[in-house]
Amino acid sequence: METVRPPAAGLKTAGCFATHITANRRLSANAFELTLAKPPHFSFLAGQRLQLDYAAAQRDYSIASAPAEDGLRLCIRRVEHGRLSEQLALAAVGTAVAFTGPHGYFTFKASAHPAVFVATGTGIAPFCAMAGSGVSGFTLLHGVETPADLYYRDFIQTRAAAYIACLSASRPADAAHVSGWVTDYLRDQLPPRPYDFYLCGRQDMIRDVTLLVDERFQGSLVYTEIFY
Ligand SMILES: Cc1cc2nc3c(=O)[nH]c(=O)nc-3n(C[C@H](O)[C@H](O)[C@H](O)COP(=O)(O)OP(=O)(O)OC[C@H]3O[C@@H](n4cnc5c(N)ncnc54)[C@H](O)[C@@H]3O)c2cc1C
CATH class of the missing domain: 2.40.30.10 (Translation factors)
Incomplete structure (x- = not known):
């Protein structure tokens, strides 16, 4: 990584x-x-x-x-x-x-690798701007506590190749949601290969995903925006 x-x-x-x-x-x-x-x-x-x-x-x-x-x-x-x-x-x-x-420098860079956007909570904000400016075909993971926190879902889903809502504090309401942290999904579900990861939100998520990228997604690039 x-x-x-x-x-x-x-x-x-x-x-x-x-x-x-x-x-x-x-x-x-x-x-x-x-x-x-x-x-x-x-x-x-x-x-x-x-x-x-x-x-x-x-x-x-x-x-x-x-x-x-x-x-x-x-x-x-x-x-x-x-x-x-x-x-x-x-x-x-x-x-x-x-x-x-x-x-800031947290802007989208066109690449041969698939883009994986990972947000916690309001960390979805820069990905909304990217999607609104024409970026599409990305995989987006949004880690939130409950489905009520999936703001901008309807809009982002129209631009994403895959949209995964990771609910940490409630059971999935439908097949579009998974239980657990974004890291659980990346470790267990995302096929290993090089990606361009864009990580935005809590620093503990960014640290955990960065460690996981080293372990499982070698050859990937990681761009980060830490909120707190
Ligand atoms: C580069 C960057 C971009 C940011 N973009 C956004 C954004 O788009 N949306 C957004 O909501 N915030 C964003 N933040 C966080 C924002 O700048 C503030 O820190 C946040 O709004 C809290 O400010 P406050 O004055 O209300 O709380 P403060 O009085 O400054 O802090 C109170 C406590 O809350 C903690 N805290 C700070 N942010 C959060 C949070 N989001 N959730 C839970 N606890 C928090 C702090 O660590 C502190 O312990 C960003 C931060 C950075 C560094």
């Missing part, structure tokens, strides 16, 4: 922007989608993130919308007692916010 630092070519230069919230939509009991008006001179590549500045706190969020969309959609977990996410969950339409960006 080789961990790759992608080239800077094509990446946009970060700037500082003032904008406002145009929509705040609940996705599940502990996640919501915040839409910001896209400033006229802001552009980004699918998979990049911005750093939001609100109420004297700065936090990174991957952009879930495609670059061609009018608004900037962020898929945010409401962290219990979290300083910023709890305030954003309650923020009204029209609220002014600032951000810097775009930041």
